[in-house]
Amino acid sequence: MYVAPDGSYTATYPSVKRRLAAGAIDFVLCAVVFLFASIVGGIVQGLGTTSLEAGDLGGVLGVTLIVLAQAVVAAPIVGYLAYYWTQGSTLGMRAVDIEIVREGTGRAPGWPRTVPRACIAFLVGLAVVNAYFLAIDRSSGGYGTGERVVIASSLAVAAAGLAAKAWMLVDDRNRSALDRLFGLVYVEELVFTRTRPSPWFDGWR
Numbered sequence: 001m002y003v004a005p006d007g008s009y010t011a012t013y014p015s016v017k018r019r020l021a022a023g024a025i026d027f028v029l030c031a032v033v034f035l036f037a038s039i040v041g042g043i044v045q046g047l048g049t050t051s052l053e054a055g056d057l058g059g060v061l062g063v064t065l066i067v068l069a070q071a072v073v074a075a076p077i078v079g080y081l082a083y084y085w086t087q088g089s090t091l092g093m094r095a096v097d098i099e100i101v102r103e104g105t106g107r108a109p110g111w112p113r114t115v116p117r118a119c120i121a122f123l124v125g126l127a128v129v130n131a132y133f134l135a136i137d138r139s140s141g142g143y144g145t146g147e148r149v150v151i152a153s154s155l156a157v158a159a160a161g162l163a164a165k166a167w168m169l170v171d172d173r174n175r176s177a178l179d180r181l182f183g184l185v186y187v188e189e190l191v192f193t194r195t196r197p198s199p200w201f202d203g204w205r
Contacts, residue, residue, distance in 0.1 A: 002173070002187050004106030011187035014098040016168045019186060025092030030077045030125065037073045045069035074122055081118035085109055093186075103185040113182050120178060124161030130154035 002011045014022075045066055052062025084090040088099045088108040102109050109117075131154050143151065164177035173185055 002106075002185060004101075005104065006106060007193060008106065009190050009192045011099075011190045013174050014096070014186050014188045016174055018096050018098060018188070019168065019174065022090070022092040022096045022098060025095050026081070026090050027092075027125065029091060030080065031129075033076045033080065034073065037076050041069040041073040044072055074119075077122050077125075078115070078118040081121055082111065082114040085114040085117065086111060098186055098188045099190070100184055100186050103183050109182070109184060113184070117178065117182050117184070123157055124164075127154040127157035127161065131158040 002013060004010070048062045048065025048067075048069060050062075051065060052059050054062075056062060081090065084093075085100055086108055088101070093099065100109065101107055102113070130150065134151055134154070167177040167180070168174045171180070175185060179185065
């Protein structure tokens with residue numbers, strides 16, 4: 001059982017199955033966002049590639065547009081996760097009725113924790129998708145040097161992400177390795193011991 005440091009509430013820890021269910025819902029939502037963002041990002045990257053090949057402004061414009069294209073794809077997903085974590089739960093977590101709080105305070109995490117955590121989640125998710133498409137690729141290979149670097153990096157990041165998630169199986173609070181790193185804990189069935197707002201309420205972060 002989790003007891004808030006200020007004694008305002010107690011809670012239990014959600015099962016691994018419920019956490020995975022919440023994560024699956026969020027993954028699907030993020031995949032839809034990724035699909036639409038990729039369309040816009042692809043257009044911007046195409047313009048950047050054309051500009052780079054033409055040597056516009058010494059290639060600076062092309063590189064800028066290519067970097068912007070990556071940001072266009074990443075920003076909505078990172079923003080979604082970071083924002084909803086500061087509110088105590090993502091849409092997937094709300095669907096299964098679990099919350100996330102800072103272990104040391106019992107309150108919803110702030111932006112300094114959620115933004116880097118969301119960036120890592122995006123990178124791991126992207127790596128898993130890349131690894132999946134590599135697994136179902138029936139081509140004969142023939143990858144270039146850059147593509148091999150991306151493939152190797154994706155496999156390494158995906159493996160590390162899955163290993164971090166697997167930590168939930170041995171942790172006494174069902175936390176992943178990243179939860180421990182960022183000092184976060186997932187809770188459910190909050191029972192308040194006195195009149196108090198919910199732990200993601202802005203007034204007492």
